[in-house]
Amino acid sequence: MTTHYKNWNEIPVHLATKTALSREGLRPNGRVVGTYFKRSTCTYIDLYDRNEAMPKRKMSEKQQLALEKAREKTIQQRTCTRCTHTVQHKNKLKGGLCSSCIKNLAEIQQIEEQRESCKNKINYIFNNKNKFLVLDTQTTGLGENDEIIEIAVTNLDGKTLLNTLVRPTVPISNDATMIHGITNEIVEKGQPWSDVYKQLCDIVANKILLIYNADFDLSMIQQTCLAHNIDAPNFKSRCMMELYATYIDSERWYSLEEAIEHRMPHKSLDRCFALLLLIQKMK
Numbered sequence: 638m639t640t641h642y643k644n645w646n647e648i649p650v651h652l653a654t655k656t657a658l659s660r661e662g663l664r665p666n667g668r669v670v671g672t673y674f675k676r677s678t679c680t681y682i683d684l685y686d687r688n689e690a691m692p693k694r695k696m697s698e699k700q701q702l703a704l705e706k707a708r709e710k711t712i713q714q715r716t717c718t719r720c721t722h723t724v725q726h727k728n729k730l731k732g733g734l735c736s737s738c739i740k741n742l743a744e745i746q747q748i749e750e751q752r753e754s755c756k757n758k759i760n761y762i763f764n765n766k767n768k769f770l771v772l773d774t775q776t777t778g779l780g781e782n783d784e785i786i787e788i789a790v791t792n793l794d795g796k797t798l799l800n801t802l803v804r805p806t807v808p809i810s811n812d813a814t815m816i817h818g819i820t821n822e823i824v825e826k827g828q829p830w831s832d833v834y835k836q837l838c839d840i841v842a843n844k845i846l847l848i849y850n851a852d853f854d855l856s857m858i859q860q861t862c863l864a865h866n867i868d869a870p871n872f873k874s875r876c877m878m879e880l881y882a883t884y885i886d887s888e889r890w891y892s893l894e895e896a897i898e899h900r901m902p903h904k905s906l907d908r909c910f911a912l913l914l915l916i917q918k919m920k
Contacts, residue, residue, distance in 0.1 A: 639669060640670070640671040640672075641674070642671060642684070645673065652686060653684065653687055658685060661687075662692060662693050663691065663692060664690060664692075664693045665683075665685035665691075666689050666691055668685070668689065669683045671683075714727040714730075715729075717733065718733040718734065719735075720737065720738050722738075751883050751884070755880055755884040755919060756919065756920065762793070763793065766792070766793040769792075769844060769846075770790055770841055770845075771792070771848075771909045771913060772788070772841070772848050772854060772874075772909070773848070773905040774788045774857055775787035777805050777808065777809045777810060778809070779813075783857065783860065784861040785803050785805070785858065786802060786803050786804075786805050787803060787819060787827075787904070787905045788803060788837065788905055789906040789909050790837070790909070791910070793913065795910060797906060799833075799837060800905065800906045801828055802819070802823065802826060802827030803830050803833050804825065804830070805824060805830075806864050809821050809824065817904065846872055848876060849878045849881075849896075849912050849915075850890070851877075878890055878893075878896075880919070893911055894911075896915050897911050897918070
């Protein structure tokens with residue numbers, strides 16, 4: 638009576654496939670004593686009793702050499718040419734590559750394409766310098782009622798077009814002072830926002846602003862305008878923080894200091910110069 642097995646671990650130790658017997662130098666006597674259903678191929682594999690198996694006829698040295706070469710060729714056909722991982726069947730390789738390498742190479746290609754796209758955008762900026770300016774601000778804090786207390790603008794050649802303190806209508810938080818070092822006493826010497834804003838509008842007219850974390854600086858400009866009863870502007874801008882994250886294929890935002898790999902004073906003009914360095918780095 639032939640026994641049928643559904644799971645490999647159910648098969649008794651004394652039963653083996655023809656392939657397994659062959660590895661042991663044996664051959665079946667022809668009587669199938671069991672079968673195993675292989676789900677991956679939907680086929681039944683015959684099982685034989687090891688105790689009834691017969692020794693294989695000893696191969697000549699030439700036959701053994703030919704068999705060894707055949708085995709090496711089979712292994713080579715199942716080995717990934719990139720990572721040298723051996724798969725179960727050569728059909729699992731595509732173009733000589735395993736699925737992991739195919740996925741990895743696709744990811745690398747995507748990153749390279751993203752980086753090339755970023756470089757093209759940077760090259761466009763440098764080829765059209767007259768269209769772009771760099772802007773940075775320092776503020777009283779990070780909340781929805783905070784205002785700008787320092788602002789700087791440069792062109793792409795590093796020429797300073799605006800660099801001034803601004804007198805706010807709200808006090809500077811201690812946390813903010815710890816970051817940029819600007820105190821309430823220092824900003825008493827600053828210009829009123831109404832004067833600074835007029836200068837800013839004249840300087841950036843018809844320009845595109847390059848800003849590291851553009852959403853923050855633009856929202857602070859709007860909040861400061863609102864605090865001084867000035868209509869909020871609609872400046873054109875590009876966020877260089879987002880562009881840099883794409884350039885390095887990062888899912889998190891990097892601080893400007895992390896991006897340029899250098900610590901610097903947290904002053905608006907210094908940060909404008911730092912952003913210029915970063916743009917050069919991505920070129």
